[in-house]
Amino acid sequence: MTTECSEASIRLGSILGDVNSSITNEARLFSPGNVPKVVLAPMAGVTNAPFRRLCRRYGGGLYVSEMISARAVVEGNLKTMKLTQFAEDESPRSLQLAAVDPKIVGEAIRKLIDVEGIDHFDLNLGCPVRKVTRNGGGSALPYKRKLLRSVLASAVEAAGEIPVTIKFRVGIDEDHSTYLDTGAIAADVGIAAVALHGRTAAQFYSGTADWSTIAKLRDAVPAEIPVYGNGDIWEAADALAMVEQTGCDGVVIGRGCLGRPWLFAHLEAAFAGEELPEFPRTSEVVLLMAEHAMELVAWFGDYKGVREFRKHTAWYLKGYPLGGELRRRLGMIESLDELDDLLADVPDVALPEENRRVARGHTKGPQVVALPEHWLDDPYDDLIANPEGDSAASGG
Numbered sequence: 568m569t570t571e572c573s574e575a576s577i578r579l580g581s582i583l584g585d586v587n588s589s590i591t592n593e594a595r596l597f598s599p600g601n602v603p604k605v606v607l608a609p610m611a612g613v614t615n616a617p618f619r620r621l622c623r624r625y626g627g628g629l630y631v632s633e634m635i636s637a638r639a640v641v642e643g644n645l646k647t648m649k650l651t652q653f654a655e656d657e658s659p660r661s662l663q664l665a666a667v668d669p670k671i672v673g674e675a676i677r678k679l680i681d682v683e684g685i686d687h688f689d690l691n692l693g694c695p696v697r698k699v700t701r702n703g704g705g706s707a708l709p710y711k712r713k714l715l716r717s718v719l720a721s722a723v724e725a726a727g728e729i730p731v732t733i734k735f736r737v738g739i740d741e742d743h744s745t746y747l748d749t750g751a752i753a754a755d756v757g758i759a760a761v762a763l764h765g766r767t768a769a770q771f772y773s774g775t776a777d778w779s780t781i782a783k784l785r786d787a788v789p790a791e792i793p794v795y796g797n798g799d800i801w802e803a804a805d806a807l808a809m810v811e812q813t814g815c816d817g818v819v820i821g822r823g824c825l826g827r828p829w830l831f832a833h834l835e836a837a838f839a840g841e842e843l844p845e846f847p848r849t850s851e852v853v854l855l856m857a858e859h860a861m862e863l864v865a866w867f868g869d870y871k872g873v874r875e876f877r878k879h880t881a882w883y884l885k886g887y888p889l890g891g892e893l894r895r896r897l898g899m900i901e902s903l904d905e906l907d908d909l910l911a912d913v914p915d916v917a918l919p920e921e922n923r924r925v926a927r928g929h930t931k932g933p934q935v936v937a938l939p940e941h942w943l944d945d946p947y948d949d950l951i952a953n954p955e956g957d958s959a960a961s962g963g
């Protein structure tokens with residue numbers, strides 16, 4: 568099936584059935600009794616509907632969309648609106664927005680509630696990439712306390728009953744830590760839960776996440792607001808260790824899930840105190856790969872779907888003893904048929920124990936954080952560096 572991202576299909580989808588918000592009479596998300604323990608981290612270019620659905624199949628949790636530019640939503644950018652869509656069976660629907668302007672974030676939220684029936688909004692205050700921070704977005708925004716407060720308050724007001732959460736880093740760099748102020752401001756304006764990645768923007772993805780910051784945030788934020796920990800959970804035991812060491816209420820997992828949607832079954836078992844399922848052999852992994860690729864093609868169309876899947880091939884097979892040539896060819900597939908032929912040649916092998924924690928996804932850093940001019944001069948002014956700045960931020 569080919570799904571073209573046409574304006575007509577987006578409108579039609581909206582009219583026909585995308586408005587069925589799954590909010591029920593259950594306790595509100597993030598209120599006592601409904602605090603998901605495990606959250607799939609928003610990941611640009613990864614956590615679209617096909618990947619979220621694949622992960623959800625393995626366990627209960629919250630599966631968040633990739634970062635979406637609030638301004639692009641307001642402007643009705645077609646590619647962005649495609650990224651805001653959820654499959655019919657996805658519930659609850661969690662969407663992450665990136666915004667620098669209080670007015671725009673409110674407008675985007677009101678529009679998305681009307682059109683997509685979103686159940687939970689997360690705000691991106693942690694993105695460290697140049698094109699976002701140099702415009703005052705992502706991990707640059709928490710430095711401006713007053714502007715941050717306005718953005719969060721506007722989002723909470725626009726969302727009404729729908730919970731708004733935030734995800735952020737420790738700060739810009741070692742000398743400009745912002746996470747404790749961010750937690751305090753969030754609590755003040757009615758943010759429903761907070762998630763901290765224990766790295767600064769300057770660290771990017773280098774070194775190891777400092778989980779002690781998560782513990783400090785848990786101590787600082789009022790007990791009724793769930794605190795989530797994020798950074799370097801590669802296997803289920805890491806998630807238990809993070810909860811144990813920091814007292815956090817739940818965990819957010821990013822790179823550990825790349826090519827490993829089955830990790831959610833491990834996490835569910837670990838938190839339930841049950842024995843972990845076996846790590847899959849390649850014979851299982853190739854079936855997952857084929858399914859994921861087909862779902863991407865159904866969602867994005869042949870051309871984009873196949874190209875989107877290329878990067879996943881390396882993640883799925885990472886750590887398995889297979890030749891480099893096969894990986895190389897998988898990374899260049901042009902069609903589902905070609906994928907099918909290549910997967911037929913994958914030998915059935917187990918994942919060696921020593922490779923279970925092999926890093927995947929970004930590992931780069933440190934970096935010099937790109938910031939708007941004079942950004943660090945005054946933490947309390949509320950000038951928006953570049954109101955147009957987040958237009959290009961959808962999907963990272």
Ligand SMILES: Cc1cc2nc3c(=O)[nH]c(=O)nc-3n(C[C@H](O)[C@H](O)[C@H](O)COP(=O)(O)O)c2cc1C
Pocket residue numbers: 608609610611612613633634663691692693694734764797798799800819820821822823928929962963
């Ligand atoms: C490919 C990729 C894309 C990402 N995109 C986003 C994003 O859109 N929004 C966001 O808040 N964080 C994004 N992140 C950061 C992750 O959500 C997470 O905070 C980070 O990877 C650290 O967690 P981990 O050690 O479990 O991977 C991205 C990370 C990766 C690897």
